[in-house]
Amino acid sequence: MASKWISSGRLVFASALLTMGALPAVAHHTFAMFDGTRKLELRGTVKELQWTNPHCFLQLLVTRDGAVQEWSLQMNAPLDLYRNGWRPRSLKPGDQVTVLINPARAGRNSGRFISGVGPDGKKLSSG
Amino acid sequence: MSAKTLLALAALLCCAPLAAQQSAPDRVRRFAALPAWSGLWEGEAAADTRSDAFDRQIQQALAHPENIPTVAPPGVLAPAETFMISRSQLMQEPPYTPQWHRRYEEFRRKIQMTSASVVNPGSIMACTWDFPEIMDNPFDTLFQIFVTPEETLLLFANGQARHLYTDRPHPKPEDLWPSDLGNSVGRWQGDTLIIDTIQRRPGPFLRVPFVLSPDLSDKARFTERLHMTGPDSLQDDMTIEDPERLVHPWTVALKFQRAKGLDRLIPTDCSENNRFHVVNGQMTIESH
Numbered sequence: 001m002a003s004k005w006i007s008s009g010r011l012v013f014a015s016a017l018l019t020m021g022a023l024p025a026v027a028h029h030t031f032a033m034f035d036g037t038r039k040l041e042l043r044g045t046v047k048e049l050q051w052t053n054p055h056c057f058l059q060l061l062v063t064r065d066g067a068v069q070e071w072s073l074q075m076n077a078p079l080d081l082y083r084n085g086w087r088p089r090s091l092k093p094g095d096q097v098t099v100l101i102n103p104a105r106a107g108r109n110s111g112r113f114i115s116g117v118g119p120d121g122k123k124l125s126s127g
Numbered sequence: 128m129s130a131k132t133l134l135a136l137a138a139l140l141c142c143a144p145l146a147a148q149q150s151a152p153d154r155v156r157r158f159a160a161l162p163a164w165s166g167l168w169e170g171e172a173a174a175d176t177r178s179d180a181f182d183r184q185i186q187q188a189l190a191h192p193e194n195i196p197t198v199a200p201p202g203v204l205a206p207a208e209t210f211m212i213s214r215s216q217l218m219q220e221p222p223y224t225p226q227w228h229r230r231y232e233e234f235r236r237k238i239q240m241t242s243a244s245v246v247n248p249g250s251i252m253a254c255t256w257d258f259p260e261i262m263d264n265p266f267d268t269l270f271q272i273f274v275t276p277e278e279t280l281l282l283f284a285n286g287q288a289r290h291l292y293t294d295r296p297h298p299k300p301e302d303l304w305p306s307d308l309g310n311s312v313g314r315w316q317g318d319t320l321i322i323d324t325i326q327r328r329p330g331p332f333l334r335v336p337f338v339l340s341p342d343l344s345d346k347a348r349f350t351e352r353l354h355m356t357g358p359d360s361l362q363d364d365m366t367i368e369d370p371e372r373l374v375h376p377w378t379v380a381l382k383f384q385r386a387k388g389l390d391r392l393i394p395t396d397c398s399e400n401n402r403f404h405v406v407n408g409q410m411t412i413e414s415h
Contacts, residue, residue: 029403030251031205032243033410052400054254057412072402074412077395079269079284083388107411 034074034102034112042071046095051088053077056127058091058113060099072110073101081127095119157276162318164279167386168361170268172214174384185210197235199338202243203251216379217263217332221341227372231339238337248410250336254397255287258308258324259349260332260340262363262381271392279313279320285395291322305329305345322351344371359385 044062047070056075061068075081078088091097096119101111116124175181188195188210196213198204204212212218220231256264261283273280281289291313297303303310309327313320325348333340347369356362363381367373402412 029410030203030208030248032203032208032251033248033412034205036205036207050400053395054397054399054401057400057402072412079267079389079393079395082393104411106406106409107413110412 031112033104033106035105036102038103039114040101040103040111041098042101043096043098044071046091046093046097048093049088049091051078051081056081056086058099060097062109069109071101073099073113074111075113076127084125084127086125086127090124091118097124099124154276161274161276161315162355164272164274164355164361167269167271167389167392168383169270169386170263171382171384172216172263172265173268174386176211176266197239197339199251199335200238200241200243200246203246203248203337211265212333212338215260215263215265216381217260218265218340221343221367221369221372221377222374224372224374227342231342235339238339241337244408246337247405248408249403249405251338252397252403253333253335255285255307256283257330257332257334258289258327259365259367261287261289261308262365263379267395268383269386269389269392282392284392291320293320297323297325309349319352319354322349322353324349324351342372343367343369346371356382 042060042062044060047059047061048057050057050059054077056078058073058075060071060073062071063069097116099116100114102114104110104112113126115126118124185207189206192206195206195210198209198212198218220228223231262268267284270281270283273282277292277294279291279293281291283289287308289308289311291311293313293315295312297310297312303326305326305328307328309324311322311324313322315321326345327343327347327349329343329345329347331338331340331342347367350366350368352364354362354364361383363383365379365381367377367379403410405411406413
């Protein structure tokens with residue numbers, strides 16, 4: 001069973017979001033840096049979507065125990081996100097999202113984006 | 128300047144445009160006779176990783192990780208990566224000579240016994256791919272084909288390019304040296320492009336430390352027969368010969384399909400926003 005915590009709000013994930021999700025696409029560094037056996041659910045506010053190679057990153061502000069933490073979530077490359085419907089402005093600063101991630105084995109507040117739910121309630125695919 | 132030289136120069140100035148005019152229709156004819164391969168293509172195996180069937184396949188594989196072939200020391204690659212690499216036709220053991228088979232098995236045992244802690248995670252990466260693995264990259268074989276009378280060009284998303292010259296032989300041996308993609312020349316046999324590649328830099332197909340991969344000598348020679356098998360499918364029948372390491376030619380059939388969901392070749396690279404750094408022996412992507 002995937003471990004999870006939600007910083008605030010209700011559980012919004014459908015069971016489909018608990019499947020494999022993001023697979024390594026354009027190879028760069030190995031994904032072994034993320035713990036594929038654990039899943040965390042985070043709800044927060046988008047600070048920035050970094051639409052960059054070799055990977056896009058979602059910078060998410062998550063409030064936990066009254067403190068705001070910034071999480072760095074690795075996504076696939078723009079090539080992969082684009083062909084799965086993502087665009088550089090698919091998420092904007094201030095958007096409220098809920099995401100499912102594999103946490104990083106090392107380093108604070110970071111992980112690999114698996115899937116999510118956007119501000120409009122629609123699923124955010126792994127790309 | 129002598130009168131003879133002046134005459135030769137005048138003749139050149141007079142006739143060169145005419146020669147160009149005469150050759151242009153010929154080139155247009157040759158262009159028109161070439162198969163319509165232009166566009167974006169990707170390996171079927173890589174494209175398949177986006178299917179629901181593959182999702183089920185990989186979940187089944189990950190339920191029994193002990194059955195996934197050894198590719199790297201335990202923990203160095205994510206299980207999904209190991210599974211995907213192990214599916215690559217060109218990452219299987221070649222028909223090695225007994226000596227190279229023993230070396231291959233010794234290396235397999237070595238990596239099985241290697242602790243992930245001794246492997247620098249920063250070294251486990253691939254930004255560019257060597258030939259022939261570039262044609263069977265298990266993660267993303269995406270390229271655009273340009274067919275001209277003089278060469279067929281395969282331009283990959285990461286910027287690597289295979290120049291398959293069809294209007295010339297290989298350069299003289301003294302003008303060649305080993306490179307990651309080797310030197311390729313081709314010739315058309317009907318709608319099949321026959322490609323001959325030599326001077327691939329000797330060594331493993333996947334140049335990542337501690338990763339098990341075929342390893343060929345500088346005598347390796349690659350013959351590819353690239354042809355369409357349908358309006359949206361292309362096949363590369365590749366034969367690999369290496370008199371120093373293989374007991375017989377090694378053949379693989381690599382399949383490609385027209386890439387879906389893309390209106391252009393979107394580039395990839397490893398340097399634009401490289402947030403990966405090793406801290407205390409472990410890779411991190413912390414915000415900076």
